[in-house]
Amino acid sequence: MCRRRTTKGWSSFTTVSSSNMADPWQNAMDHAVAVARKAGEVVCDALRGDRAVMTKSSVVDLVTQTDQKVEQLIIQSVKEKFPTHRFIGEESVAAGEPCVLSDSPTWIIDPIDGTTNFVHAFPFVAISIGFAINKQVEFGVVFSCVEDKMFTARRGKGAFCNGEPLQVSRQEAVEQAMVATEFGSDRDADVVDKIFQSLRNILCLPVHGVRGAGSAAINMCLVASGCVEAYYEIGIHVWDVAAASLIVSEAGGVLMDVDGGDVDLMSRRIIAANSKTITERLVKAIVPFSLPRDDATPPKKS
Numbered sequence: 547m548c549r550r551r552t553t554k555g556w557s558s559f560t561t562v563s564s565s566n567m568a569d570p571w572q573n574a575m576d577h578a579v580a581v582a583r584k585a586g587e588v589v590c591d592a593l594r595g596d597r598a599v600m601t602k603s604s605v606v607d608l609v610t611q612t613d614q615k616v617e618q619l620i621i622q623s624v625k626e627k628f629p630t631h632r633f634i635g636e637e638s639v640a641a642g643e644p645c646v647l648s649d650s651p652t653w654i655i656d657p658i659d660g661t662t663n664f665v666h667a668f669p670f671v672a673i674s675i676g677f678a679i680n681k682q683v684e685f686g687v688v689f690s691c692v693e694d695k696m697f698t699a700r701r702g703k704g705a706f707c708n709g710e711p712l713q714v715s716r717q718e719a720v721e722q723a724m725v726a727t728e729f730g731s732d733r734d735a736d737v738v739d740k741i742f743q744s745l746r747n748i749l750c751l752p753v754h755g756v757r758g759a760g761s762a763a764i765n766m767c768l769v770a771s772g773c774v775e776a777y778y779e780i781g782i783h784v785w786d787v788a789a790a791s792l793i794v795s796e797a798g799g800v801l802m803d804v805d806g807g808d809v810d811l812m813s814r815r816i817i818a819a820n821s822k823t824i825t826e827r828l829v830k831a832i833v834p835f836s837l838p839r840d841d842a843t844p845p846k847k848s
């Protein structure tokens with residue numbers, strides 16, 4: 547109990563710490579968890595049936611009706627509760643919606659992160675839902691539905707997997723690190739050469755091993771869980787990494803651009819690691835290249 551001076555003398559009051567204050571976005575986060583779980587059921591059901599494959603930017607950039615159905619399911623259910631909120635959804639952007647992150651509350655959705663895994667029933671697929679205000683991610687939800695792992699983070703309040711707190715690895719020696727990365731879906735020979743050059747440099751640091759789950763969001767949750775020390779990729783999109791970026795930083799991790807600059811979720815490049823030391827070793831090893839930014843693509847619809 548504290549005492550405060552008023553015009554009529556001293557009065558008593560109780561201090562309210564910020565952790566006791568009601569979280570204005572708790573409802574939205576609860577909704578994200580609930581809808582991610584529902585979406586996970588749809589994805590797991592679809593994994594047991596036929597999965598017709600379509601392509602997007604290239605013959606290896608895959609999409610299925612389940613990606614589209616799950617994105618609509620998430621957007622519709624959020625719109626019912628939060629009608630003024632905005633959306634950036636992978637399949638909506640592919641259909642011509644703009645990819646714009648304004649200061650307004652915005653849900654950033656990847657309905658299936660790991661569609662290639664999904665098509666092949668390789669069991670690492672995730673529903674990724676990030677929520678940003680003033681261009682800052684406020685909460686992130688990644689549901690690895692086959693593993694039944696619900697990763698969550700609220701800015702300033704830590705990161706969790708199925709309710710258990712997450713902590714990145716404390717290993718700072720890159721020679722004893724495990725690094726995750728992906729080959730992406732760009733088959734341009736120059737790009738593939740740069741990817742292999744980076745991989746060669748990293749293997750020869752040396753590191754203990756290089757892995758890839760086939761889902762950017764799951765790779766980043768592996769960093770947050772302390773199973774791998776770092777994940778990097780050039781070619782990802784904002785919907786792949788928005789939710790998981792907060793999960794990594796709330797687990798004590800570091801986010802950086804592959805050239806050592808500040809991370810920019812629209813730039814299509816990321817390093818997510820347990821420490822600055824390991825990040826800086828990777829920056830020296832990665833051959834950086836640029837791709838058109840997510841927010842530079844003009845919308846197909848007016």
Ligand SMILES: O=P(O)(O)O[C@H]1[C@H](O)[C@@H](O)[C@H](O)[C@@H](O)[C@@H]1O
Pocket residue numbers: 636656658659660661662728729730731760761762763779781782783786
């Ligand atoms: O499966 P999607 O949602 O298309 O995301 C994948 C991304 O497009 C690729 O660049 C990455 O290599 C995969 O790890 C993604 O998660």
Ligand SMILES: [Mg+2]
Pocket residue numbers: 656658659660762785786
């Ligand atoms: Mg994705």
Ligand SMILES: [Mg+2]
Pocket residue numbers: 613636656657658659660661
């Ligand atoms: Mg996807």
